[in-house]
Amino acid sequence: MSEISASPVPAVSGERRSRWPTWLAAPPAPGGPPWSRALLIAFRFVVLYLFLPEDFGLERSFWQPMVSWVGGHVFQLSRPMDLFSEAGTGDDTAHFVLLFCKVALAAAAALAWTLLDRRSRDHRRLHAGARLYVRYTLGMALFGYGMFKLIKGQFMYLHETKLEEPYGDLSPMGLLWAFMGYSTPYNVFAGAAEAGAAVLLFFRRTTPLGALLAVAVMTNVVMINFSYDVIVKLYSLNLLLMAVFLLAPDLRRLADLLVLQRPTAPRRAAPPPQGPRWRRIGLLALKTVVIGYIVISITKSSLDRWLEWDRIRSTAETSYARTYQVDDFVRNGRPVPPSPHDASRWHSLAFRPAGAVVTAMDRRTYAVDYDAARQTLAVPSGDRRTSLGVLACSRPDAEHLVLTGKLANDSLIVTLHSLDPKRFFLVSRGFHWIDEAPEDR
Numbered sequence: 001m002s003e004i005s006a007s008p009v010p011a012v013s014g015e016r017r018s019r020w021p022t023w024l025a026a027p028p029a030p031g032g033p034p035w036s037r038a039l040l041i042a043f044r045f046v047v048l049y050l051f052l053p054e055d056f057g058l059e060r061s062f063w064q065p066m067v068s069w070v071g072g073h074v075f076q077l078s079r080p081m082d083l084f085s086e087a088g089t090g091d092d093t094a095h096f097v098l099l100f101c102k103v104a105l106a107a108a109a110a111l112a113w114t115l116l117d118r119r120s121r122d123h124r125r126l127h128a129g130a131r132l133y134v135r136y137t138l139g140m141a142l143f144g145y146g147m148f149k150l151i152k153g154q155f156m157y158l159h160e161t162k163l164e165e166p167y168g169d170l171s172p173m174g175l176l177w178a179f180m181g182y183s184t185p186y187n188v189f190a191g192a193a194e195a196g197a198a199v200l201l202f203f204r205r206t207t208p209l210g211a212l213l214a215v216a217v218m219t220n221v222v223m224i225n226f227s228y229d230v231i232v233k234l235y236s237l238n239l240l241l242m243a244v245f246l247l248a249p250d251l252r253r254l255a256d257l258l259v260l261q262r263p264t265a266p267r268r269a270a271p272p273p274q275g276p277r278w279r280r281i282g283l284l285a286l287k288t289v290v291i292g293y294i295v296i297s298i299t300k301s302s303l304d305r306w307l308e309w310d311r312i313r314s315t316a317e318t319s320y321a322r323t324y325q326v327d328d329f330v331r332n333g334r335p336v337p338p339s340p341h342d343a344s345r346w347h348s349l350a351f352r353p354a355g356a357v358v359t360a361m362d363r364r365t366y367a368v369d370y371d372a373a374r375q376t377l378a379v380p381s382g383d384r385r386t387s388l389g390v391l392a393c394s395r396p397d398a399e400h401l402v403l404t405g406k407l408a409n410d411s412l413i414v415t416l417h418s419l420d421p422k423r424f425f426l427v428s429r430g431f432h433w434i435d436e437a438p439e440d441r
Contacts, residue, residue, distance in 0.1 A: 040120070068080075083098065142198035143295070143298055197213040198210070198214075218243050222237055324348060330414070403416070
């Protein structure tokens, strides 16, 4: 698992011999010419930035106070800087302030490091350790996203409500999710590219190929996130930075081979760990356990999510779990015309295995309580502590539903019809190897 050779360190004149056994001594990475001053500073900055931790405990105790102070005193922002907002976005103002804090701290630390350390000519040993950390961190992230796509757990199948939604009412992110959710083969292709890059990164000899594939994959992901307003722009940029960090030592050789078309020599790599046989076996066993845990845990998580969504999808095909679109919405005897910005008029009602979900005309959703035995629909308040009203459900036929009752002192009569996904051309069209009559509407 280690990228640092464990060959004995030769004694150097004038130096004190280490008291540790030679097989425990960490030898230097492959030698080479001294690094330039610019490369030293750039490496220090990148390593410091990548290694600044963001775990949950530090976000609460360290980053959150700093972000709040910098947001209020440096950027003069009046809005609260909450890294744990309910919106769940990683691209809100607080996270951009966090990015500024991390860059500023990394730059200041790199400057102090440079001023205090004027004797170092390279950081090859630190670079080897950093590559090991980045390989597994990036590999875990890519393998997770890859398996979610391979098992169809990230982009779900198009449900009736999404199919019924007007194209122009979709958000850019909703459009992307609908595009990806439609095609299982494309999900498999995209997931295989991400998971394949991750597997290559787990092994030292295949790291350059894995980094090259990761750069290609993450460049596409970053462009998609920026183009479709996906809320993980900063996170995907960090993953791309990790991939570039791993590929950087091989960029000149790649340019010689692919662009300049001239011969290139292989990169000098550290030899595999040496020492006692039990130590080599132990390191191999540790690496096997780590990779096995990553693969098994992420695969299980992806399968669990897919099985849950598949259960919901299967149940949704029964008569007790369907989606209905509102035809008429009568309040206090007066029909309420549909308006895209009306939060009080319903657009659709979806029955799920656990309760039901109402979608308003402004596309906001909220859960309601369905009692199948009594055929009633209870609408709770926003805090779900009280009930706004109970509506009786009746079915004139297999395809229609009528709701009657009082809701917040208003008398309601809501008429709805069942949505069959198969009636949509997008669902029924399918794939054609031979296409005599192409459709591009």
